[in-house]
Each structure stands twice: as structure tokens, then as C-alpha cells.
Amino acid sequence: MKKNNFGLLLFLLVFACNSSDKKTAQNLNSQVQDFSEGKAIYDDFCVNCHMANGEGVPKAFPPIAKSDYLKNYRKESIKGLKYGMSGEITVNGIKYNSVMASQGLSNKEIANVMNYITNSWGNTNTSLITEEEVSKVER
Amino acid sequence: MTIRILSLYFLLLFTLNSCAQDKNPVNTKNSFEVIVPDLNNPWGFTFLPDNSILINEKEGKIIHFKNKVKTEITGLPDIYVRGQGGLLDITLHPNYSENGWIYFSYASPKGENKGGNTAIMRAKIKNNTLVNKELLYKAEPNTTRGQHFGSRIVFDKNGYLFFTIGERGQRDINPQDLTRDCGKVYRLNDDGTIPNDNPFYNIKNAKKAIWSYGHRNPQGMELHPETKAIWTHEHGPKGGDEINIIKKGKNYGWPVITYGKNYSGTTITNETAKEGMEQPLHYWTPSIAPSGMAFISSNKYGDWKGNLLVGSLKFSYLDRCVLKDGKVIKEERLLDNIGRVRSIEQGPDGFIYVGVENLGIVKLIRT
Numbered sequence: 001m002k003k004n005n006f007g008l009l010l011f012l013l014v015f016a017c018n019s020s021d022k023k024t025a026q027n028l029n030s031q032v033q034d035f036s037e038g039k040a041i042y043d044d045f046c047v048n049c050h051m052a053n054g055e056g057v058p059k060a061f062p063p064i065a066k067s068d069y070l071k072n073y074r075k076e077s078i079k080g081l082k083y084g085m086s087g088e089i090t091v092n093g094i095k096y097n098s099v100m101a102s103q104g105l106s107n108k109e110i111a112n113v114m115n116y117i118t119n120s121w122g123n124t125n126t127s128l129i130t131e132e133e134v135s136k137v138e139r
Numbered sequence: 140m141t142i143r144i145l146s147l148y149f150l151l152l153f154t155l156n157s158c159a160q161d162k163n164p165v166n167t168k169n170s171f172e173v174i175v176p177d178l179n180n181p182w183g184f185t186f187l188p189d190n191s192i193l194i195n196e197k198e199g200k201i202i203h204f205k206n207k208v209k210t211e212i213t214g215l216p217d218i219y220v221r222g223q224g225g226l227l228d229i230t231l232h233p234n235y236s237e238n239g240w241i242y243f244s245y246a247s248p249k250g251e252n253k254g255g256n257t258a259i260m261r262a263k264i265k266n267n268t269l270v271n272k273e274l275l276y277k278a279e280p281n282t283t284r285g286q287h288f289g290s291r292i293v294f295d296k297n298g299y300l301f302f303t304i305g306e307r308g309q310r311d312i313n314p315q316d317l318t319r320d321c322g323k324v325y326r327l328n329d330d331g332t333i334p335n336d337n338p339f340y341n342i343k344n345a346k347k348a349i350w351s352y353g354h355r356n357p358q359g360m361e362l363h364p365e366t367k368a369i370w371t372h373e374h375g376p377k378g379g380d381e382i383n384i385i386k387k388g389k390n391y392g393w394p395v396i397t398y399g400k401n402y403s404g405t406t407i408t409n410e411t412a413k414e415g416m417e418q419p420l421h422y423w424t425p426s427i428a429p430s431g432m433a434f435i436s437s438n439k440y441g442d443w444k445g446n447l448l449v450g451s452l453k454f455s456y457l458d459r460c461v462l463k464d465g466k467v468i469k470e471e472r473l474l475d476n477i478g479r480v481r482s483i484e485q486g487p488d489g490f491i492y493v494g495v496e497n498l499g500i501v502k503l504i505r506t
Contacts, residue, residue: 043402044222044284044285044286044308045222045285047402048402048428051402052402052403052404053403057453060453060454060455086497099496099497101179101180101197103221103222103285104219104220104221104222104224105221
């Protein structure tokens with residue numbers, strides 16, 4: 001039985017990798033999705049402040065891991081990545097009053113990193129963010 | 140029992156807190172006056188002979204601040220604003236009052252590949268516009284990575300132009316390779332030509348402008364007011380930020396030796412020292428994320444004269460380093476919690492001016 005499950009998973013993985021149909025890949029369980037492009041962006045542009053496991057820095061930079069803000073304010077989060085954000089926000093009951101500068105990322109890069117952070121460190125997001133969704137977010 | 144649990148809780152809280160912060164004590168006997176308000180990221184600034192200020196905003200603006208009025212300078216080159224890149228340091232030629240040259244560093248998209256890399260330009264200002272623009276150096280190749288542009292500029296006592304370029308997020312291919320740009324301190328003549336007594340001038344395929352190598356991301360550089368030696372500091376990874384005195388042709392070790400770790404906490408190397416590689420004069424663990432550097436050489440601050448000031452981006456304070464016999468023997472937090480300290484200059488009036496992100500340029504006052 002266990003072997004069968006493993007075989008099915010392997011089949012799904014191979015299928016996902018070979019699939020040229022993006023819709024099929026997106027409909028699969030998030031566990032077999034590849035967020036490596038988003039992780040590369042995170043490790044380059046975000047990790048200095050938000051740290052390797054999305055834990056942030058106390059008093060200075062809010063956490064992304066298990067962040068209620070990221071979960072509840074999807075559009076504002078995208079907007080922050082796109083144009084930068086400043087002023088007071090509350091994350092997991094703690095107030096932060098800091099500034100995040102726009103990093104100059106493309107819409108595709110923002111979608112990739114959003115999908116990575118919303119599916120890492122205990123965060124889950126089944127409705128993935130597309131380049132098109134990012135392009136529609138205005139200042 | 141409850142007390143015991145509570146004290147355990149506080150102990151845990153304290154431990155967690157002390158992991159994130161450093162242990163430098165707060166000095167409360169200082170304050171500040173805002174001189175230039177409302178700046179986003181004053182990455183570099185410099186005083187003109189008339190005491191007005193030229194300010195580089197990272198987003199790509201040069202601001203001339205005179206008589207409390209900001210005037211934007213036009214005619215800037217194309218600037219690659221991404222990640223840590225943008226318009227960066229600015230300084231004057233030592234004979235500025237005769238020749239009018241200003242020097243600045245920026246991330247430039249010039250070249251064939253996608254992305255950008257650090258460039259040094261000189262120009263003059265006429266009617267609030269840059270004229271006579273000369274690109275003196277452009278690091279190759281371009282990359283879309285957002286990290287480690289370096290970019291501090293200093294003239295030494297002999298009029299040579301020194302600048303830093305960080306390793307652009309490619310530690311395994313750039314800093315130890317003399318045939319590649321990035322992860323280096325460079326030396327040029329003031330007109331951009333390369334002095335033929337540079338240390339690697341006669342080495343085949345080497346980048347001949349290199350003065351020292353094995354650097355990660357130096358965002359502070361200053362001449363020592365007495366010895367006239369070139370001092371830098373650089374960002375380490377997680378831990379291992381360093382102060383170095385830069386010497387001709389030397390290897391500062393990154394990433395072969397370091398006191399830091401990867402951001403994830405994993406080990407980069409177990410080696411902190413190696414023959415043929417320089418040891419830092421001082422290092423910070425945890426990282427304070429140093430940016431901006433100045434020595435107090437005036438008499439405006441009493442016995443702080445001779446101290447080294449370093450900005451902390453991460454913990455939002457101005458680090459006062461007391462030096463003795465070539466070592467940092469004491470550190471203190473000035474302007475604690477002021478914001479991310481990006482740039483520091485001693486003004487022509489002897490006061491210390493500090494560029495703080497999302498605040499402006501402030502004057503340090505000892506109270």
C-alpha cells in the first residue's frame with residue numbers, strides 16, 4: 001500500500017515536471033509545486049530583513065512566517081512589494097512602524113516570491129498569485 | 140511555582156531578545172537636530188565650499204540643499220534601481236574649488252547583459268544640471284542580483300581615487316578572482332586612468348584597477364585623520380561584519396575566511412584565519428549591518444575626538460567606537476532607535492552629520 005502511494009506521488013511529480021500545461025500544474029497540491037524561483041528572489045532581496053525562516057527582526061521587521069497580515073491582506077502585500085510601504089501595520093498583534101523600499105522587481109518576480117512566501121514556514125495559499133494579478137495592483 | 144514559571148518566561152524572553160540585538164550600551168547624553176528633512180534614503184552626501192550639501196537619494200536623485208531649499212540636479216545617467224542598487228555615494232575632488240569635479244557611484248545598466256553593476260562617474264554641475272560627464276569605471280558583467288554594490292568613494296592624501304565594489308551576491312566566483320570585478324577595493328587616478336604601480340597592473344588578465352580583494356560588501360570607507368590610512372568596514376553575512384585597514388594588494392579573505400555564517404545559520408567555513416589573508420581590525424557578531432563611516436577629528440565633541448563612528452542599519456543607531464592601540468576597545472549606541480543610519484560625514488563646521496533613512500540628515504549634538 002505504501003509503495004503504491006509512493007508510486008502515485010512519483011507519477012504526479014514526473015507528470016508535474018513534464019507538464020507544459022501550467023493550469024494542470026497549478027491545480028496540483030501545493031506540496032509538489034516548485035517555488036524555487038520565488039525562493040531565489042527571497043534569498044536575494046528579502047532575507048536581510050525578514051531572515052532565513054521568515055521570522056523577521058523583533059521591533060524592526062515583521063515576520064512573514066505565520067503572518068496574519070500576509071494572509072489577510074493579500075493585495076496590500078503585493079502593493080508593498082511593488083511600490084514599497086511605510087507607516088504602522090499590525091502583524092500577529094504586534095505593531096511595526098518601519099519602511100520597506102520597492103526593490104525594483106518585475107510583476108513575474110513579485111508573483112513568484114509571493115507564491116513562495118505564502119507557501120513556506122507554515123503558510124499555505126492554494127490560490128496562487130499570477131503575474132496578471134500583480135500587474136493590476138495600483139499604487 | 141508561578142513565580143518560577145514567570146521567571147523562566149522572562150529568562151527566555153531575555154535570551155531571545157539578546158540573540159537578536161547586540162550588547163552595546165546606550166549613551167543617552169546626546170541628541171540631534173534635523174538639518175535636511177524628508178529624505179527617503181540619503182545614501183551619500185557631501186558639503187560644498189559654500190556649506191550647502193549635495194545629497195544622493197538612492198532612488199536616483201541628486202539634491203542640492205542650500206538655504207533650506209532643495210533643488211534637484213538634472214542630467215543624471217541611467218541608474219539601475221533594484222535591490223540594494225541605485226544612486227549611491229558622492230564626493231568632491233580634493234581641488235573642487237579649482238576644477239569643479241564631483242564624483243559619484245551608482246548601479247548602472249550600461250553594457251550588453253541584462254541587469255546592472257557598480258559604476259563611478261565624474262561630472263560638473265552647471266545651472267543645476269550635470270555636465271562634462273565622464274564614466275570612469277563600470278564593473279562587469281551585469282547581473283540582475285540585488286546585492287552588494289559596495290560603492291563608497293574616497294580620495295587619499297596623494298589624490299588617488301579609491302572606491303569599493305561588493306561581490307554582487309556571487310561570493311564563490313568574484314572576490315578571490317583577480318580577473319573578475321566585484322568584491323574589491325579599487326584605485327584610479329582622478330581622471331579614471333589606472334596608475335601603473337597598482338598591485339596587479341602587470342598580472343595577465345587581472346583587472347588592473349584592483350587595489351585589494353576578498354571583500355564582501357564594503358559600505359563604509361574613510362581616511363584616518365592622522366595616519367591617512369584607508370579604513371573600511373563591510374557587511375558580513377550573519378555575523379562577521381568587519382573593520383579593515385586597506386593595504387596595497389592584500390587579500391581580506393571573503394569567503395575563504397569569515398567570522399560569519401550563512402543567513403540560514405549553516406556554516407560557510409570553519410576557518411577564521413589563514414596565512415596570506417588579512418585579519419579584521421574588529422568584527423561584529425551579531426551583525427549591526429554597518430553603513431557610513433566617519434572619524435571625529437574636530438574639537439566639537441570633547442573627549443570623543445579620535446573616535447570612529449559607524450552607522451547601524453539593522454539596529455538603528457550610530458555606533459561610537461573608541462580606538463586604542465589599533466583596536467576597538469569600547470562601543471556605545473548614540474542616537475539609539477533613530478532609524479536606519481546610512482551615511483555619516485563630519486561637516487566643515489566640525490559637527491557630525493548623519494543621513495538616516497526615512498528621516499533626513501541630522502546634526503549630532505552631545506548634551
